Amino acid sequence: MAKFLVLGAGLVVAPLVEYLCRRVDNTIVIANNILAAAQDLAAPFKNASAELIDVTDAQALQNRAADFDLVLSMVPPTFHPLVAKACIGAKTHMVSASYQSGEMLALSAQAEAASITILNEIGLDPGIDHLSAMQIIDAAHAKGEQIEAFVSWCGGLPAPDDNDNPLGYKFSWNPKGAILVLLNEARYKQAGKNKIIASENLMNWAKPVRIGGLDLECYPNRNSLLYKDIYNIPEVNTLIRGTLRYPGFCAVMQLAKTLGLFGLENVSVSNTTTWNEYISILNGGASVETLRDNAPDKPWQALDWLGVFSDNPIHAGLTPVDVFCDLLLAKLPYLDGEQDMIILQHKFIIKRKDGTKYYRSALFKSIGEPGGSSAMAVTVGLPAAMAAQLIVDGHITQTGMVLPVSANIYDPILRLLKQDNIEFSEQVWEQDQMNDVEFIPELHCI
Numbered sequence: 409m410a411k412f413l414v415l416g417a418g419l420v421v422a423p424l425v426e427y428l429c430r431r432v433d434n435t436i437v438i439a440n441n442i443l444a445a446a447q448d449l450a451a452p453f454k455n456a457s458a459e460l461i462d463v464t465d466a467q468a469l470q471n472r473a474a475d476f477d478l479v480l481s482m483v484p485p486t487f488h489p490l491v492a493k494a495c496i497g498a499k500t501h502m503v504s505a506s507y508q509s510g511e512m513l514a515l516s517a518q519a520e521a522a523s524i525t526i527l528n529e530i531g532l533d534p535g536i537d538h539l540s541a542m543q544i545i546d547a548a549h550a551k552g553e554q555i556e557a558f559v560s561w562c563g564g565l566p567a568p569d570d571n572d573n574p575l576g577y578k579f580s581w582n583p584k585g586a587i588l589v590l591l592n593e594a595r596y597k598q599a600g601k602n603k604i605i606a607s608e609n610l611m612n613w614a615k616p617v618r619i620g621g622l623d624l625e626c627y628p629n630r631n632s633l634l635y636k637d638i639y640n641i642p643e644v645n646t647l648i649r650g651t652l653r654y655p656g657f658c659a660v661m662q663l664a665k666t667l668g669l670f671g672l673e674n675v676s677v678s679n680t681t682t683w684n685e686y687i688s689i690l691n692g693g694a695s696v697e698t699l700r701d702n703a704p705d706k707p708w709q710a711l712d713w714l715g716v717f718s719d720n721p722i723h724a725g726l727t728p729v730d731v732f733c734d735l736l737l738a739k740l741p742y743l744d745g746e747q748d749m750i751i752l753q754h755k756f757i758i759k760r761k762d763g764t765k766y767y768r769s770a771l772f773k774s775i776g777e778p779g780g781s782s783a784m785a786v787t788v789g790l791p792a793a794m795a796a797q798l799i800v801d802g803h804i805t806q807t808g809m810v811l812p813v814s815a816n817i818y819d820p821i822l823r824l825l826k827q828d829n830i831e832f833s834e835q836v837w838e839q840d841q842m843n844d845v846e847f848i849p850e851l852h853c854i
Contacts (some may be wrong), residue, residue, distance in 0.1 A: 410434050410435070410477045410478070410801075411434075412435070412436045413472065415479060415480065415491060416483040417438055420484050420784065422785060422789065423786045424480065424482070425449055426453070427790055428434040428796065432455060434455055434797075437476070438450050440460070445795065446458035446459065459791060463483055463490055463491060467553065470494040478500060481503070481794060492519070496524065501800065504528050505529070505788050506528060508809060512809060525808075526809050526810065530792050530812050532562070532722070532750065532752070532784065538812050539822050540818075541639060542607070542813045543818050543819070545558075545641060546815060549554060549640075551761075554759045555756060556646070557645060559755040562750075562753075563624065563651055564748060564784045565577065565749050565750075574706075574713050575656070576653060576654025576655070579741060580784075582733065587661075587733060588729070594631070597647040598646050599645060600646075611659070615850040619652065620751050620753070620773045623655060625655050626850055627651045628650040635647060638811060648851070659707040661834055663711060664732065666703075669729055669731075670727060675728060682719045683716055684719055716735070716739060744779070747778055748776045748784055749773050750774045750783040757844065766839060767837040774786070
């Protein structure tokens with residue numbers, strides 16, 4: 409019998425709880441700051457219950473964590489260090505689907521001293537992408553081969569049939585996280601040279617790419633250079649991990665950024681300020697007509713459709729990015745019955761010991777269930793739940809801060825995911841069938 413404490417009741421939690429409840433000897437408690445949301449998630453299962461919790465109450469959280477074998481932290485990433493400290497104090501294992509921050513990594517020695525596993529980055533991206541990439545990389549290295557290039561793109565998007573707005577995107581959660589990440593610079597490696605894309609140029613970098621039969625666009629995500637060490641590929645010549653969107657999304661976001669809508673400082677306006685007036689204020693008093701003359705056509709039309717230049721009032725008392733996110737959530741929700749889609753593709757150029765090379769791609773594509781769980785919820789929630797079960801069952805034994813990049817983690821989780829119809833389709837081409845430009849055209853149009 410294992411006891412799991414699930415912190416948070418967001419959209420990705422439902423598949424996670426369902427998976428853990430498949431084992432009738434498991435006990436699952438869903439703890440959230442809004443009790444009703446946790447109760448709704450627990451209601452279908454005999455071995456799940458709900459309770460109210462405040463994760464900022466450190467001592468109470470530690471006391472509660474001590475009652476469980478493992479805590480799954482599905483709260484916003486800023487709270488993970490608080491949860492980790494509580495788990496260290498309680499000597500309780502922890503799992504999160506978020507990127508392992510520097511603040512989390514700094515707790516690794518304490519987690520080791522407590523003899524607990526804190527497994528991070530075990531969702532979709534990061535998560536499933538690590539599992540599949542490392543399986544391919546380790547298999548190549550075992551044969552004495554070298555990874556010459558690794559390119560990975562992943563995106564959560566509206567399914568093609570529900571892609572019906574000018575931005576090519578929809579939200580089923582607070583958009584702020586997805587917007588703030590666009591303020592980061594990006595780092596990657598191409599043809600042996602390290603590249604840095606400043607945050608103000610990130611959306612302008614976007615390149616066309618065709619994946620899974622769809623025309624999309626891609627851009628680099630955060631610091632890909634870190635994965636040279638994380639993936640143990642010191643020999644790699646080209647290394648980039650990034651995000652997929654429908655064509656045109658990046659240009660719209662670039663214009664929104666240029667107009668000041670990504671601002672993080674509060675702008676003093678009244679409750680009667682309209683969007684039209686707000687845009688003028690954010691741009692030093694310039695009229696919307698003047699701004700229009702200097703803006704690209706299609707992105708402007710998309711923001712116009714969104715309501716950025718309308719006479720509707722804004723929500724005063726917020727930062728520009730919060731005002732913009734409120735509008736995005738209001739105008740771009742997933743409606744009942746609409747489906748999302750996940751696309752994840754890895755591309756490897758691999759050199760054999762004899763100097764010949766081959767090209768290998770791995771593609772995962774999934775569409776959510778109408779009226780059921782979204783593809784995003786399933787692909788984030790299931791690997792986190794599977795990892796949690798493997799930890800309490802004693803199959804994952806590393807202590808401290810852990811990433812899912814070793815065979816004892818990725819092999820069993822990939823097998824379990826396959827049982828839930830989450831698997832990659834792979835293709836291999838020899839060097840007389842493919843070339844670098846044809847294989848990774850998005851990097852050869854830079």
